[in-house]
Amino acid sequence: MLVLAATPIGNLGDASRRLMDALAGADVIAAEDTRVAQRLLAGLHVETHARLVTVNEHTERARIAELLDAARAGEVVLVSDAGMPTVSDPGFALVRAAIDADVPVTAIPGASAVLTALALAGLPTDRFVFEGFPPRKPGERRRFLETLAAEPRTTVLFESPNRTASLLQAMVEVFGPDRQVVVARELTKLFEEVVRGTVAEVAAWAEQGVRGEVVVVLAGVAAVPVDADDALAEVLALVDGGARLKDASAEVAGRTGLSRKALYDAALAARAGR
Numbered sequence: 001m002l003v004l005a006a007t008p009i010g011n012l013g014d015a016s017r018r019l020m021d022a023l024a025g026a027d028v029i030a031a032e033d034t035r036v037a038q039r040l041l042a043g044l045h046v047e048t049h050a051r052l053v054t055v056n057e058h059t060e061r062a063r064i065a066e067l068l069d070a071a072r073a074g075e076v077v078l079v080s081d082a083g084m085p086t087v088s089d090p091g092f093a094l095v096r097a098a099i100d101a102d103v104p105v106t107a108i109p110g111a112s113a114v115l116t117a118l119a120l121a122g123l124p125t126d127r128f129v130f131e132g133f134p135p136r137k138p139g140e141r142r143r144f145l146e147t148l149a150a151e152p153r154t155t156v157l158f159e160s161p162n163r164t165a166s167l168l169q170a171m172v173e174v175f176g177p178d179r180q181v182v183v184a185r186e187l188t189k190l191f192e193e194v195v196r197g198t199v200a201e202v203a204a205w206a207e208q209g210v211r212g213e214v215v216v217v218l219a220g221v222a223a224v225p226v227d228a229d230d231a232l233a234e235v236l237a238l239v240d241g242g243a244r245l246k247d248a249s250a251e252v253a254g255r256t257g258l259s260r261k262a263l264y265d266a267a268l269a270a271r272a273g274r
Helices: 017-025 034-043 060-073 092-100 113-121 138-146 161-175 199-206 228-240 245-256 260-272
Strands: 002-005 028-031 051-054 076-079 105-108 128-130 154-159 180-185 193-198 214-218
Touching: 002 017, 002 060, 002 092, 017 076, 017 105, 028 034, 028 060, 034 051, 051 060, 060 076, 060 092, 092 105, 113 154, 113 180, 113 193, 113 214, 138 161, 138 245, 154 161, 161 180, 161 199, 161 214, 180 199, 193 199, 228 245, 228 260, 245 260
Parallel strands: 002 076, 002 105, 028 051, 028 076, 128 154
Antiparallel strands: 154 214, 180 193, 180 214
């Protein structure tokens, strides 16, 4: 069997008895970083006869056949450095291969930075989306944020501490200053901090420097009626101002939630009829 085991995201006290039993009884522990796994075993006072192997973005695919053979013969426990494997961490390719090969797969639930930050944020939790890490390059990051401009669901993101300030500033530029956002850092650890406010307020806070593991939770956009004629007029005004029709349609679609193609086609027809 292949066991996906969630590990603590900071506080070792969050480790479940089931996790410790699985680590103790495993034949193979497939770890994102074996050094981190060894520290976890030591911190939990778990003794195991398991063989530790590295499964990260560089080695995962090369180890699939070996790990599937091990899972057929015994128990392979897959762990990431923190949280649930496969969630912005290695493991997806292995899980997909195990399913395709009819190797049983189960999971040991536990700590999750995504759900912990979402619960603490104080933003709607009935509908949310997890988008992982935003692109690093400014242009790609801006285009990524534009896809969230009209997103009605709460969005959860991971970000590195040294890019958090620039991400928040980009949010101010794309969303305006007033959208609500939450930055949760060092969750479950000694210096846990949750900062809530508008994107402008939290961006100003981040300018002083951000340390530790970071999760960003962005409020969704409240649904408001959009007049298609007004949106078309915006597209045409942008085009008259020198913008390309394709870009104008995408910009207005991002703000309004309307179909980019529908706006593009409508604008083409309107310009042809002038």
